[in-house]
Amino acid sequence: MALNQSVLSVNELTVSFRQYTRGLRQIELTVITGLSAEIQPGKILAVIGSSGSGKSLLAHAILGILPSNARVTGTMAYDGEELTAERQVKLRGREIAFIPQSVNYLDPLMKVGAQVRASIKDNKKEVQRDIFARYHLDSQVENLYPFQLSGGMARRVLVSGAMVSDARLIIADEPTPGLHPEIVEEALTHLRQLADEGRAVMLITHDVGAVLNVADYIAVFYAGTTVETAPVKDFAGKGEALRHPYSKALWKALPQNDFIPVSGFQPSPGDLPLGCLFSPRCPMASRECFESRPLERELRGGKVRCYHAT
């Protein structure tokens, strides 16, 4: 394998759902459009952005676990080779580990220790015990069923399961919501360690503050695609170094920054604006912004989709 070859690359990915409306008319709802991303070994790509912008569906597309009425176009490659449905099945849980956003992924009928052991080679009990200890889960927790766990304990069990696998690519979809800061830091430092050993990590999160110390790049999602990809250092101060108006607004809305909302919501997939996806809410929008959609372009060591970004 070439030194800098991406572990994962996603090219012009589009995901849509067939849906039936009133009168049984069939429509296609496109929820991810023209999305490209890649991750190199040793790197952490953080994915942040709007709720409902397609972050989880991207994760599900990579793993091959989208529902059956989803249609996917574009290409994905793992280790430089096309990621086909067959390969997804083969790699899932082995080479590619997944921390799901929904706690419903825990099997309600199985004790959680056994669930985590299922992703360890030879089902070793010590490994499971060590990882539980690392995440401050008491020794009796392995014998509990999911319904007996607190919200944060369920999260930590999901995280443990992915951390003990020898996967070379880890897709973490909101691994830490509702956890206290020490454990968030533990989990993120752990991901950093795994990356430093040469693995690649995609870290989807709303906790922008927490990823600043561990991620290499941050991709910002809005309405089904990336609006900006930037080195992590650009997320600082008042967001002056950020390229896209949405990224800046998101940054300023953090409770530790200004906590200022912007009026309006992300447009829905069936009803996207003709021009720039952010144009209905953008303070900088000009005529051309409403007429056509800006393409992704390189800018200052990052990427952006905006006519007026400098």
Added chain:
Amino acid sequence: MPLEAKGISFRYGNCPWILKDFSLTVNRGEVVGISGHSGCGKSTLARILSGYEEPQLGTVTLDGKPLPRHGYNPVQLILQHPEKAVNPRWRMDKTINEGWVPDQEMLDAFGINDNWLKRWPNELSAGELQRFCVVRALSSQTSVLIADEMTTMLDALIQAQIWHVVTEIAKKRNLALIVISHEKHLIKRLCQRVIEM
């Protein structure tokens, strides 16, 4: 007229006690934060305060009376994991109209899109689902709102939007608001006092 918990002790089965002789008073118009380490009993307390769990010892009263056992619950709880809070076999329109029928203005304030109403819960993103749960809890009969990690599943922008709307409603209707969160910045923004568990 407050929500009052007096001398609450609670444990699951024969497990160790999670709450021991715990008391708390929250007045209307107050915003109170609760924080504490994972597993210390915050969600359990929230379920007790809203009447979903019966403490072995102690009482919970609203305006001096026990919580009503039938009809709409004036103490509304928004759960940490929205996927656990909705019936997977109901479409969203049934879920949102279960306790009361929110008007269009309310749906708009939370950015709830018309075409989400016909979907199943697993066809929505986590943050979209959580916004349904927030609206569901905001009937005019609600007098106490308990938000258990309500916005950890939302992006910062929507988080700020939702909290502006919710605190506005709480102020206008003189609700008591209890905010359970691990996010100290958020607690600092919202709450007049914080209880460490």
